[in-house]
Amino acid sequence: MKKKWFVLAVTLIFMLSLSSTVFAAPKTSHNDKIANKDSMETQQTEEIEEEIEEEIAEEDFLLSAPAIAARILEYNDVKPRYGTGKEGGNFIADVAAHMGPKTLFSEVDNKEDLEAYWDAVLLFLNEHLMIPKTLVMPDYSPVCEAPVLINGGFEAPVVAGGWSTYPTGTLNMGWTVEWMDTYAEAATLELQRSSAVGLEPFEGSQYAELDSYHSTKIYQDINTCPERKYSLSFAYYPRTADSEIEVWWNGAKLGTFDDSNAEWTTQPYSDLSATTTSTRLEFREIGTSDGLGMFLDDVTIGFDEAS
Ligand SMILES: [Ca+2]
Ligand SMILES: [Ca+2]
Numbered sequence: 001m002k003k004k005w006f007v008l009a010v011t012l013i014f015m016l017s018l019s020s021t022v023f024a025a026p027k028t029s030h031n032d033k034i035a036n037k038d039s040m041e042t043q044q045t046e047e048i049e050e051e052i053e054e055e056i057a058e059e060d061f062l063l064s065a066p067a068i069a070a071r072i073l074e075y076n077d078v079k080p081r082y083g084t085g086k087e088g089g090n091f092i093a094d095v096a097a098h099m100g101p102k103t104l105f106s107e108v109d110n111k112e113d114l115e116a117y118w119d120a121v122l123l124f125l126n127e128h129l130m131i132p133k134t135l136v137m138p139d140y141s142p143v144c145e146a147p148v149l150i151n152g153g154f155e156a157p158v159v160a161g162g163w164s165t166y167p168t169g170t171l172n173m174g175w176t177v178e179w180m181d182t183y184a185e186a187a188t189l190e191l192q193r194s195s196a197v198g199l200e201p202f203e204g205s206q207y208a209e210l211d212s213y214h215s216t217k218i219y220q221d222i223n224t225c226p227e228r229k230y231s232l233s234f235a236y237y238p239r240t241a242d243s244e245i246e247v248w249w250n251g252a253k254l255g256t257f258d259d260s261n262a263e264w265t266t267q268p269y270s271d272l273s274a275t276t277t278s279t280r281l282e283f284r285e286i287g288t289s290d291g292l293g294m295f296l297d298d299v300t301i302g303f304d305e306a307s
């Protein structure tokens with residue numbers, strides 16, 4: 001009887017071990033696959049994050065402590081200026097005095113660690129006794145990709161003769177082109193070289209004319225961050241007394257430029273705000289639509305670090 005129980009027990013243990021081998025083995029293997037997949041995904045995510053951090057570190061490395069302080073204060077709705085007379089001061093100026101006006105804060109060991117850098121500025125501000133409330137870190141990323149404008153110098157595509165015209169979507173052209181009025185044919189942007197009308201480009205070897213066969217408008221949607229300020233510059237040259245352009249940024253007209261200066265003239269702008277992650281920069285020829293218009297060259301855009 002005892003032997004029978006013993007045999008039964010051994011058989012049961014054997015079957016259990018068999019079942020765990022047969023049924024548990026694939027389960028373990030599946031878990032291993034998931035674990036491997038997770039580990040691969042984690043590794044990939046880490047690699048991507050590292051790449052982004054490297055790019056960010058290069059782009060925004062020189063953002064000064066006072067500039068960061070200004071953004072933190074603005075986000076927390078705290079005015080930089082405090083007190084009056086001899087009792088008064090300015091939180092941003094205080095940060096500049098303690099952390100350096102231009103260079104990165106000397107007390108942060110790893111200056112490429114932007115989060116640590118922003119944390120240090122926030123900490124300094126919060127330890128400043130005059131700050132009326134505890135400041136929090138802005139919920140936007142403390143870093144922002146530099147704005148990218150494609151072909152601001154109108155060097156692409158390379159014009160074979162003196163001049164040629166190109167529709168939206170032309171390789172490397174960057175700009176979207178539309179007529180100011182309605183015409184059946186597709187709108188084109190005219191690019192010229194010096195041999196076209198004997199005018200040296202302001203920059204490089206080519207420039208644009210904002211009246212190819214009809215008055216044109218050109219635009220690009222630029223990557224922006226709502227918390228940042230931008231600078232813009234361009235050079236214009238009126239081909240005729242009738243040449244006149246408008247410049248638009250983020251849906252608002254920045255200015256109108258005509259033939260007042262019969263030469264290449266540069267127009268700088270600073271302190272331009274963005275309200276979303278994409279901001280439209282647009283140039284419009286508003287002179288008579290007659291094939292002759294404003295020449296445009298060397299459009300550049302960047303962060304306005306002074307604002
Ligand atoms: Ca050019
Ligand atoms: Ca033309």
Ligand SMILES: [Ca+2]
Nearest residue numbers: 211288290292
């Ligand atoms: Ca014209």
